Amino acid sequence: MRRMDFTMGEAASGLRGELRRLIAAEVPEGFLGAFTDDPADLAVAQRFCGVLAEHGLLCAAWPERFGGRGSSVWEQTVVREEMWAQHEPRGAQYMGVNWVGPTIMRHGTERQQREHLPPIARGEVIWCQGFSEPDSGSDLASLRTAARRDGDGWQISGQKIWTSYATMAQWCFLLARTSAGGRKQQGLTVFLLPMEAPGIVVRPIRSMLGPHHLNEVFFDGVRATEADVLGRVDEGWSVVQEVLAFERVGIARYARCERLLQAAPEVLAERWETMPAPLRTRWARMLTRARRARLLAYQVIAAQSTGTVAPADTAAYRIAVTRLDQESAALLTELAAHVPDEQGARRRFRRAVDDHWRYANAATVASGSIEMQQILLARSLLGGVRRAGEAA
């Protein structure tokens, strides 16, 4: 059993207050994320990223030389919690902040760091992640988008799918095959490509997440050079493993669950006391689960910050938090049915629950399906049992 210290400290709680004041001042009440039918919501997110950047809060955990303020991982955790609880007013930019930037810091050349990190830290740029393909999702290493040697560079052709925010992104963090023959995890390379490069075509996929979320991206002879390669050629798989570890704890899903669960009795007011007792019992249990998921997240973050995180830790957290997301969404939907359809706080609550339900349904697929997380966890636990048996 690991010993944990979950005290976040005064700086973190001060930061929470600062973020709540900024959100109250800059984000309209009832905001449901940047990707709705209303273009004003995207504009809110773009503007808000600039405000966060001015306060040094967009990339708070980054070192100062890259445009951050060297905050602790706990302060960055507070930022994630407050943002997700309020339907992510950073819009698509959380990806650049959470995993694109940190990965470029670890693997990028000086030139790549100079080119990419300051615009992310200023909140000026949106990235998309070009990993999944029509026949390669869970089995990502089987991907077929090919980068073929062409003089001193490569020509890239193939298709990506489910690419979030590709219509609005300026850059793509692309995984492509540069050689074949060995294990399928070998011969993959990460490219940092501008979305305006000739040969890239984006086609939106309409979904319940709104009109701007998911896309197909086609690459037809797109030209890349050595300068566009992140890390080493043919060794992109290890970079991607890091990306996925950052990404899988990047969204503080428990924070929105907890906020909405806590809001329910307030919004229901006097009706709350007359609600069926079993429903209120389920509500209390769900709130406890949200707090357990929060503690699990803190355990993973603590392990990440000391470089001792194991894939099983992130898998266990993701299984817990994505289930919490879906089961809390189902319960909140039942509770919301008792909320009168009135304007103001009650209407905002019903709409927020509806939005939470739609996103929660995608949670067990996005960033790797829950079944694959279960397999990863089982392998790791059973491997441990076998090793203990062998030792005995």
Ligand SMILES: Cc1cc2nc3c(=O)[nH]c(=O)nc-3n(C[C@H](O)[C@H](O)[C@H](O)COP(=O)(O)OP(=O)(O)OC[C@H]3O[C@@H](n4cnc5c(N)ncnc54)[C@H](O)[C@@H]3O)c2cc1C
């Ligand atoms: C909201 C959302 C946003 C996304 N954004 C991005 C993005 O920005 N960039 C990107 O690259 N991708 C993105 N994805 C894609 C996501 O990473 C994939 O959908 C996911 O990895 C699953 O792959 P798949 O859809 O091909 O399903 P498949 O891999 O075909 O899986 C289908 C089903 O079979 C199950 N399954 C598959 N293999 C096994 C196995 N060996 N054992 C047991 N069960 C198995 C899976 O668990 C799943 O239930 C996004 C997805 C969603 C939902």
